[in-house]
Amino acid sequence: MKITFPHMGNLYIALKAIFEELGVGVIPPPKCNKRTLELGTRYSPELMCMPFKITVGNYIESIENGADTLFMWGGCDVCRIGFYNTLQKDILKDLGYDIQMICVEPFESIQQIKNFLKKLKMVSGENNYLKFLTIFIKGIKLLNQVDEFEDLVNKIRPRQIIKGEVDKLYTKFEGEIKNVKGYKETLNIIKQNKEKLKKIEIDNNKDVLKIGIVGEIYTVVEPFINLELIKKLGDMGVEVHRSVTSSEFINEQIDFVPFIHSSKKEVHRAASPYLDTEVGGHARNTIGNTVLYSEKNFDGVIHLLPLTCMPEIVAQSILFTVEKEKNIPILKLVLDEMTGEAGYLTRIEAFVDLLKRRRESIFNEKMLSRS
Amino acid sequence: MTVKVGIPRALLFHEYHLLWISFFEELGAQVIISEKTNKNIIGEGIKNTVDEACIPVKLFHGHVLNIKDKVDYLFIPRINSIFKNEHICPKFCGLPEMIKNSINDLPTIIDTEINFVKSKNSLKNTIYEIGKYFSNDYKQIMSAYDKAYLKFKNSKRIIKENPFSEVNMLNNKKIMIMGHPYNLYDPYINMDSIDKIKSMGAYVLTPEMIEDQYIFDYAKKFDGRLYWTFARKLVGTALYLIDKKNIDGIIYVSTFGCGVDSVVADIVEKLIRRKSDIPFMLVTLDEHSGEAGINTRIEAFIDMVKWRDISENNISAHG
Numbered sequence: 160m161k162i163t164f165p166h167m168g169n170l171y172i173a174l175k176a177i178f179e180e181l182g183v184g185v186i187p188p189p190k191c192n193k194r195t196l197e198l199g200t201r202y203s204p205e206l207m208c209m210p211f212k213i214t215v216g217n218y219i220e221s222i223e224n225g226a227d228t229l230f231m232w233g234g235c236d237v238c239r240i241g242f243y244n245t246l247q248k249d250i251l252k253d254l255g256y257d258i259q260m261i262c263v264e265p266f267e268s269i270q271q272i273k274n275f276l277k278k279l280k281m282v283s284g285e286n287n288y289l290k291f292l293t294i295f296i297k298g299i300k301l302l303n304q305v306d307e308f309e310d311l312v313n314k315i316r317p318r319q320i321i322k323g324e325v326d327k328l329y330t331k332f333e334g335e336i337k338n339v340k341g342y343k344e345t346l347n348i349i350k351q352n353k354e355k356l357k358k359i360e361i362d363n364n365k366d367v368l369k370i371g372i373v374g375e376i377y378t379v380v381e382p383f384i385n386l387e388l389i390k391k392l393g394d395m396g397v398e399v400h401r402s403v404t405s406s407e408f409i410n411e412q413i414d415f416v417p418f419i420h421s422s423k424k425e426v427h428r429a430a431s432p433y434l435d436t437e438v439g440g441h442a443r444n445t446i447g448n449t450v451l452y453s454e455k456n457f458d459g460v461i462h463l464l465p466l467t468c469m470p471e472i473v474a475q476s477i478l479f480t481v482e483k484e485k486n487i488p489i490l491k492l493v494l495d496e497m498t499g500e501a502g503y504l505t506r507i508e509a510f511v512d513l514l515k516r517r518r519e520s521i522f523n524e525k526m527l528s529r530s
Numbered sequence: 531m532t533v534k535v536g537i538p539r540a541l542l543f544h545e546y547h548l549l550w551i552s553f554f555e556e557l558g559a560q561v562i563i564s565e566k567t568n569k570n571i572i573g574e575g576i577k578n579t580v581d582e583a584c585i586p587v588k589l590f591h592g593h594v595l596n597i598k599d600k601v602d603y604l605f606i607p608r609i610n611s612i613f614k615n616e617h618i619c620p621k622f623c624g625l626p627e628m629i630k631n632s633i634n635d636l637p638t639i640i641d642t643e644i645n646f647v648k649s650k651n652s653l654k655n656t657i658y659e660i661g662k663y664f665s666n667d668y669k670q671i672m673s674a675y676d677k678a679y680l681k682f683k684n685s686k687r688i689i690k691e692n693p694f695s696e697v698n699m700l701n702n703k704k705i706m707i708m709g710h711p712y713n714l715y716d717p718y719i720n721m722d723s724i725d726k727i728k729s730m731g732a733y734v735l736t737p738e739m740i741e742d743q744y745i746f747d748y749a750k751k752f753d754g755r756l757y758w759t760f761a762r763k764l765v766g767t768a769l770y771l772i773d774k775k776n777i778d779g780i781i782y783v784s785t786f787g788c789g790v791d792s793v794v795a796d797i798v799e800k801l802i803r804r805k806s807d808i809p810f811m812l813v814t815l816d817e818h819s820g821e822a823g824i825n826t827r828i829e830a831f832i833d834m835v836k837w838r839d840i841s842e843n844n845i846s847a848h849g
Contacts, residue, residue, distance in 0.1 A: 479580075
């Protein structure tokens with residue numbers, strides 16, 4: 160049996176290791192590329208959101224590479240993610256692929272974790288629940304490690320003295336991950352690269368802008384869909400912080416387990432004056448995190464959403480008020496399969512320029528009021 | 531002076547207007563409903579809503595703007611779920627916030643949460659929360675609701691007394707127009723599609739004319755979980771029609787950017803095309819108000835349905 164899963168940023172590193180620990184053959188889909196999107200768009204409903212289309216592309220490309228079992232993150236949210244597996248199963252069946260699908264419901268209780276483990280049992284033929292649990296915990300640990308590594312990359316990139324050094328390291332890191340197997344080796348690679356990253360020469364006195372990224376999780380963590388926004392900003396000398404990541408998402412789901420921590424409560428508290436209820440997706444986090452960024456004195460916020468994303472449209476209309484009241488500039492970027500890179504780049508550059516001016520003028524004001 | 535409650539003529543108003551209006555009237559309030567959708571309402575709505583929102587939500591904003599200065603209260607409930615284990619589009623949950631943050635100088639908004647996702651036990655509480663704005667008497671509020679509900683239920687029955695069997699007797703072509711109630715029953719947004727089809731001599735049916743129980747039973751046959759109330763209703767309708775074969779054509783009216791329809795219209799279309807030979811057409815509406823395009827499509831569709839009788843049977847199997 161060869162298992163595969165859809166891409167979502169760096170999630171594949173943890174998933175690959177988990178399945179390898181379980182003794183299952185893994186075929187990770189090729190990195191999202193233009194063909195992935197083209198395939199996905201061709202076979203998906205026209206007005207579907209972009210994450211759906213890319214996921215379909217991922218599946219098809221992995222099946223072409225020999226995968227016969229699909230692992231997917233289902234769920235029952237208010238938004239359309241709950242329909243993903245129903246429709247995708249249908250699309251793949253229509254295309255004549257004979258595959259098995261394992262769908263995971265979100266973790267709302269211990270019972271659902273049990274169900275998840277039961278499904279894992281089906282895949283691996285392993286019987287020992289305790290072993291599953293340890294592997295599951297290992298997976299979460301890996302995920303947290305990967306995201307920590309990524310955060311460090313985002314911190315160092317704008318400050319590197321020799322341009323491109325971080326990206327060189329990152330590309331090498333991705334290559335190394337491909338060649339290792341299992342939890343231990345993967346963790347080692349991450350740790351080694353973290354050390355290497357720390358050794359990169361940086362300019363500590365550089366005056367960098369800080370931008371927070373909020374929005375729908377897929378558009379935030381998958382570099383292909385957001386046209387490598389984080390890297391682009393880093394190269395412009397901006398430190399980027401992502402508010403939603405895969406690890407944070409999973410921690411939020413299972414933070415009733417004693418040793419897991421998430422910032423859910425804090426985010427919800429911050430969002431409460433504007434939106435005090437769950438409307439699906441990441442709308443509440445979008446509002447909450449924007450408020451938190453303004454409290455942490457970030458220079459600006461970029462709001463990412465796929466076209467027609469329902470929860471984020473609600474968030475977007477509230478963000479206008481947050482922008483005014485908290486005095487923090489927000490750039491909204493709507494992503495779909497037609498996104499032209501040049502126009503996109505122009506908007507980001509203009510936004511960064513504005514933020515630079517804004518910081519200067521605030522600085523000057525302070526200077527003037529002091530004299 | 532009596533209190534004035536405003537209800538925007540948009541979204542779920544089209545489904546629950548009788549219930550809402552008579553409830554408030556029983557409580558002694560004067561109900562003011564926004565004008566029927568017109569160019570001005572739609573224009574103001576588009577101007578005051580975020581660009582990415584779908585046209586029904588933009589229309590809702592327009593209707594709010596239309597009455598907000600004439601009333602003391604605006605009824606914009608936060609509708610989370612109207613059925614057990616089912617949800618409604620996320621935009622409905624965030625509607626009070628969307629309005630508050632997009633429109634200035636609003637009267638008091640009655641934004642009570644309506645959420646029956648776990649059970650209907652909270653119904654009485656919900657009613658009391660809404661009624662509290664007008665009366666302190668728990669009993670009066672409840673009896674007002676009961677009276678309103680009766681009225682609402684009876685009206686539903688009137689629609690249902692157009693049973694399909696009777697329709698079967700008619701010699702006319704029967705066309706099902708399906709979609710969200712706020713797209714079907716707002717003639718401005720769908721450019722009078724229903725009347726247009728009627729004027730071509732076809733009999734128009736809508737999902738509301740099918741017994742709830744049928745829809746419920748047929749929706750259960752669908753392989754997959756339908757957790758949106760709209761999805762259950764529309765997929766149930768499609769499966770019912772496929773099974774009963776008592777329809778000559780199906781037109782699905784959708785709006786651009788509708789998240790629910792991006793899924794449901796696709797499911798419905800695939801079901802119909804695979805399991806039946808009923809002609810199907812998907813009409814997607816947006817801010818454009820060019821009527822000629824929609825006329826052409828409807829005319830062509832009805833002509834095709836009519837010609838099927840004459841032409842299809844005459845085609846020789848030998849070519």
